[in-house]
Amino acid sequence: MASDFQSIPVIDLSLAESPETRPGLLEQLHYALTQVGFLYVSNHSVPREVIQDLRNLLPRLFELDQEAKEKVALHNSPHFLGYSHVGSETTAGAEDRREQFEFATELPNSWRDGRPLYERLMGPNQWPSDDPQTRKFVERYIQELTQLGERFLALVAEALSVPSKALFSFLSYQHRLKLVHYPPSDPSLGSRAQGVGPHKDSSGWWTFLLQASPPHVKGLQALNKNGEWIDVPVIQDTFVVNIGQAFEVVTHGVCKATTHRVLSGPLERYSVPFFQGVRGSLTKGEALGTLKDYFGTKRSSSEVDAGVHIDSAFLRGNYDTWGESQLRTKIRSHRDVGRKFYADLFDQYLNDS
Numbered sequence: 400m401a402s403d404f405q406s407i408p409v410i411d412l413s414l415a416e417s418p419e420t421r422p423g424l425l426e427q428l429h430y431a432l433t434q435v436g437f438l439y440v441s442n443h444s445v446p447r448e449v450i451q452d453l454r455n456l457l458p459r460l461f462e463l464d465q466e467a468k469e470k471v472a473l474h475n476s477p478h479f480l481g482y483s484h485v486g487s488e489t490t491a492g493a494e495d496r497r498e499q500f501e502f503a504t505e506l507p508n509s510w511r512d513g514r515p516l517y518e519r520l521m522g523p524n525q526w527p528s529d530d531p532q533t534r535k536f537v538e539r540y541i542q543e544l545t546q547l548g549e550r551f552l553a554l555v556a557e558a559l560s561v562p563s564k565a566l567f568s569f570l571s572y573q574h575r576l577k578l579v580h581y582p583p584s585d586p587s588l589g590s591r592a593q594g595v596g597p598h599k600d601s602s603g604w605w606t607f608l609l610q611a612s613p614p615h616v617k618g619l620q621a622l623n624k625n626g627e628w629i630d631v632p633v634i635q636d637t638f639v640v641n642i643g644q645a646f647e648v649v650t651h652g653v654c655k656a657t658t659h660r661v662l663s664g665p666l667e668r669y670s671v672p673f674f675q676g677v678r679g680s681l682t683k684g685e686a687l688g689t690l691k692d693y694f695g696t697k698r699s700s701s702e703v704d705a706g707v708h709i710d711s712a713f714l715r716g717n718y719d720t721w722g723e724s725q726l727r728t729k730i731r732s733h734r735d736v737g738r739k740f741y742a743d744l745f746d747q748y749l750n751d752s
């Protein structure tokens with residue numbers, strides 16, 4: 400079997416600043432995008448203080464008592480924003496061992512009868528603490544990551560030789576952020592407990608992940624084409640970046656959303672994934688049509704071959720827009736929210752497969 404990636408490339412974004420080093424950076428990025436689907440970015444320009452403030456917040460929020468957490472429970476939000484407890488999610492058929500607070504770009508609830516229902520995914524956050532710093536730190540972090548996401552996307556366009564305008568046209572103005580806590584696993588399970596099971600990121604365009612625990616706390620792994628799980632260790636002052644499913648679709652599978660998982664071990668672990676959002680009105684036709692010329696004919700034969708199989712619930716599903724496909728996924732994984740806020744659609748979404 401051909402060898403495949405055994406480690407995750409580190410891309411130094413400061414190399415983009417000089418005309419001497421930029422071509423080399425783009426070449427490394429092209430390799431990471433087309434052969435790995437996972438990378439680290441270093442020298443990313445997100446201020447250290449913004450990251451540190453968020454990191455300090457994590458234990459404080461997860462130490463809140465259960466009552467305070469339940470007050471902002473995700474099941475009270477039609478926008479799927481808020482707290483979910485350990486055991487409320489399953490991935491790949493098994494229960495995940497993690498609790499999380501989900502936030503998004505702060506937006507008013509502007510959905511009205513007659514508008515597409517997926518627009519209701521946008522709406523205000525539930526803030527878990529009266530401490531005004533919580534909101535300040537989370538919002539500032541989302542703002543910084545939104546900017547990093549845009550800078551990164553411009554480089555991706557250049558590395559793939561596609562118009563950046565086309566890539567930007569797929570973006571939403573709502574991005575999502577999760578604060579995640581993996582409690583220590585039962586010692587009898589060794590280091591093999593499921594923090595989160597094998598998955599591809601479905602909700603975003605790109606994911607920018609902060610591994611917020613010290614380097615000796617391991618857990619994240621990416622799957623290479625040979626079926627080997629490759630460790631994605633903590634590298635200080637970097638973000639882990641990986642491709643989401645919508646990006647795999649628009650690049651016709653040339654850039655794959657790589658499967659990954661988290662094993663939880665005897666040490667608790669914190670992480671913060673930021674999911675750059677995709678516009679809900681994006682249709683299948685647009686997603687496959689916009690860059691067809693770039694990913695159909697202009698590619699080397701090995702890249703075109705790689706694009707033959709696109710693994711996407713969006714393309715397979717019965718609904719034409721990205722927004723509807725997202726809403727369906729969310730309702731199926733949080734059925735209580737579906738029953739409460741989307742009663743008219745609930746049965747249809749549950750029984751349409």
Ligand SMILES: O=C(O)CCC(=O)C(=O)O
Binds near residue numbers: 579659670
């Ligand atoms: O916690 C991590 O390191 C990764 C989490 C993840 O893959 C996800 O939430 O999609």
Ligand SMILES: [Fe+2]
Binds near residue numbers: 599
């Ligand atoms: Fe993920």
